[in-house]
Amino acid sequence: MSFFSSIASSLSNFGSTMQKSVTGLLGYEGLEVINPEGGTEDAVEEAQRGRWKQEDRDSYWKMMHKYIGSDVTSMVTLPVLIFEPMSMLQKMAELMEYHYLLDLADECEDPYMRLVYASSFFVSVYYALQRTWKPFNPILxxxxxxxxxxxxxxxxxxxxxxxxxxxxxxxNDHFVYDITSKVKTKFLGNSLDIYPLGRTRVTLKRDGVVLDLVPPPTKANNLIFGRTWVDSSGEMILTNSTMGDKVVLYFQPCGWFGAGRYEVDGYVYNEAEEPKILITGKWNESMRYQPCDMEGEPLQGTELKEVWRVAEAPSNDRFQYTYFSRKINSFDTAPKKLLASDSRLRPDRYALEKGDLTKAGSEKSRLEERQRAEKRIRETKNQQFTPRWFDPSNEIATTPWGDLEIYKYNGKYSEHRVAMDSSTNGEEVDLGSTEFNPWQFADLAAE
Known part of the structure; x- marks a missing residue:
């Protein structure tokens, strides 16, 4: 057994004893013991029950040591065994599961309840963060x-x-949702700080209200040793840029023995920054609201009402997927004629979904090498990559973690989709037989 395994085993036994003692003392049963400092109490158990073998952890730990303190967003090649069979682009689409909350926000005439619905929508997406597998980085x-x-x-x-x-x-008929997504990371050894250096904007169609989001940062704990878990803590701010009212929600940090984990509390404020509605709940369960006075206390004669509850999830799913996550990977949510560049068609993603880690790893390496080859060709030709459906703009958004160049939807996809749908004439297309092709150059040899 390695040095790290020995330490982990000792900590695991100590943690188990401490859990029994503390839960017995406090009267809590089934309480999940979590070390917010990123300890290693479950390393051996995790290695035995997951795909991540202890010897792989030790080897990877040695390799990653040199990156401590660095932004590892795109500089590190990660082993396929820590991935889930989903691309980051699919993860973006997963935010749409509870879109009905944005529909309700658009239909709502009360400006403060509008923000209750909209902020609950943005809280709902954090349930997917419980999954600790990493999505694939998209190919350019x-x-x-x-x-x-x-x-x-x-x-x-x-x-x-x-x-x-x-x-x-x-x-859809109620809203327009636009996002330019970029993250900044800081690798801390056994954990990773993730800063959402991006911009999310929702426009509600009925009144033209524009809502801008500033999400809290996220931390992935126990990446190599221990049971991996993800936590978000800090402020989420959703601002009505049209009227000036806003929501400020505070995501509680996870303390020892899981204290405060998942909890979200805050208020809807009017333009004068006076509290109007309090919001409380847990991002893995439900959110509730109640009118409040100028001091933020609940108004007499009112009660907490539920605005959102997480949908029932499958039990014992291999990747902790929800039913909607499963749909994201299937062709059920795909158009009849799919773009060849679609994430579902990635051979590494598909191989991992089928449980073939060897093929998934080789396909991932092949795609990444093809991507590097195309980059070399563009540099030789002094060319820049040009996105197909989004255009770079002159707009620069300011975030708490830096400035961001905004990409804007150019409308061409809507035209393409109408043309593709009409060209199928109702015929069924075998989407699974389409070869994944996001490439700029059809024939590398010819270039």
Whole structure:
């Protein structure tokens, strides 16, 4: 047994004893013991029950040591065994599961309740963060399309590789959703700080209200040793840029023995920054609201009302997928004629979904090498990659973690989708037989 395994085993026994003692003393049963400092109490158990073998952890730990303190967003090649069979573009589409909350926000005449619905929508997406597998980084030019979900049309595209950036656009009869996604990371050894250096904007169609989001940072704990878990803590701010009212929600940090984990509390404020509605709940369960006075205390004669509850999830799913996560990977939410650059068609993703880690790893390496080859050709020709569905703009967004160049949806996908749908004439197309092709150059040898 390695040195790290020995230490982990000792800590595991100590942690188990401490859990029994503390839970017995406090009267809590089944309490999950979590070390917020990123300890290793479950390393051996995790290695035995997961795909991540202890010897792999030790080897990877030695390799990653040199990156401590660095931004590892795109500089590190990661082993396929820590991935889930989903691309980051699909993860962006997963935000649309509870889109009905944005529909309600658009229909709502009360400006403060409008923000209750909209902020609950943005809280709902954190349930997916419980999954500790890493999604695949999109290949430059990769896309993801989603239709057949509540009247929404969704398109996302990887618009930059260095730095990694994605752009997404969703729309239905009630809202327009636009995101330029970029993250900044800081590797801390056994944990990773993730700063959402991106911009998310929702436009509600009825009144033209524009909502801008600033999410809290996230931390992935016990990446190599211990039971991996993800936590978000800090402020989420959703601002009505049209009227000036806003929501400020505080995501509680996870303390020892899981204290405070998942908890979210805050208020809807009017333009004068006076509290109007209090919001409370847990991002893995439900959110509730109640009118309040100027001091933030609940108004007499009112009660907490539920605005959102997480949907029932499958039990014992291998990747902790929800039912909607499963749909994201299937062709159920795909148009009849799919773009060849779609994430579902990635051979590494598909191999991992089928449990073939060897093929998934080799396909991942092949795609990444093809991506590097195309980059070399562009540099030789002094060319820049041009996204297909999103255009770079002159707009620069300021975030708490730095400035961001905004990519804007150019409308061409909507035209393409109409043309593709009409060309199928109702015929069924074998989507699974389409070869994944996000490439700029059809024949590398000819270049």
């Amino acid at each position: 030019g990769e896309t993801y399309e989603m239709v057949n979900h509540g009247g929404i049309t969704f398109i996302a595209e990887q618009v930059s590789h260095h730095p990694p950036m994605s752009a997404g656009h969703a729309e």
